Amino acid sequence: MFSGVEFNPNFKRKGEKRVKRSLWAVDLDNTLVTSSSDYGQASCDATKIIMMALEHRAPRWIDIANFLEGINQSRLEEKRLMRDDFPSVLVESYRGLCNQVGINSDPTVEKQLFEIGYSALSEETYQKRQMIPGAEETLYFIRRPDNPLFCVTLGDSRVQWMKWRGYRLGRFFPTSREFLIVPKDKLETLIRLRLRYKDLPAFMVGDSIKSDLIPAHQAGFTSIYVPPPAIWDASEKTIELPPGTIKLSKISEIKERFDDLIRAD
Known part of the structure; x- marks a missing residue:
């Protein structure tokens, strides 16, 4: 960005106010990139293959999709899906439907579904996609005054690093020191960040009340809620926002309201 010139955050032109530094943590999935499409497109393709394989025994396409989603959600309740879990969900759904209609599953179809x-979760797939509208511009803007910026994300580290490479997230989070993948809960990581930058106002941007906003509030961050287009986790609909949460309709509003957010903290 500033090749050959050391960036000085305290520099200001005549008549220009010095920018107040602040700590920022952002979620990845459905905040910066749309992860639901990873599963959605693959689920549609799998439903079509299963319908063709079952032929006249096939239930309605919506019943196949609901059956698949039921197995997917049961896995999510047990643990967060790892890379090998989702292909297995498709195969398991096909086997279950075959069992319901009284036929043996076809290994060729199983292989198709697994593939x-x-x-669906590959670096090549992510290279073809764009980040959520406004996400790139917002991240560039947040970094401009030399603010500490981190991505704190849950999930399979293999998949998250493929997203890091595919979406070229190194532009904003250059190393594993800024791109933080946690296995279960973000609270401990957010507490460490808060203690490290205890003198700065701190903000956490996310789409999940349960996994982003509540731990952020507990760690001493101001939570910024950018709801996803669709809430796939039904439990999210029954959870109240933490006190002091700022709700925005889109991530680009951070740039538009940046000065007000800093002053309000």
Whole structure:
């Protein structure tokens, strides 16, 4: 960005106010990139293959999709899906439906379904996609005054690093020191960040009340809620926002309201 010139955050032109530094942590999935499409497109393709495989025994397409989603959600309740889990969900759904209609599953179909699920979570797939509208501009803007900026994300580290490479997230989070993948809960990581930058106002941007905003509030961050287009986790609809949460309709509003956010903290 500032090749050959050391960036000085305290520099200001005549008549220009010095920018107040602040700590920022952002979620990844459905905040910066749309992860639901990873599964959605693959699920549609799998439903079509299963319908063709079952032929006249096939239930309605919506019943197949609901059956698949039921197994997917049951896995999510047990643990967060790892890369090999989603392809297995597609195969398991096909086997379950075959059992319901009284036929043996076809290994060729199983292989097709596994490949569909596996390719949905790949670096090549992410390279073809764009970040959520406004996300790139917002991240560039947040970094401009030399603010500490971190991505704190849950999930399979293999998949998250493929997203880091595919979406070229190194532009904003250059190393594993800024791109933080946690296995279960973000609270401990957010507490460490808050203690490290205890003199700065701190903000956490996310789409999940349960996994982003509540731990952020507990760690001493101001929570910024940018709701996803669709809430796929039904439990999210029954959870109240933490006190002091700022609700925005889109991530680009951070740039538009940046000065007000800093002053309000």
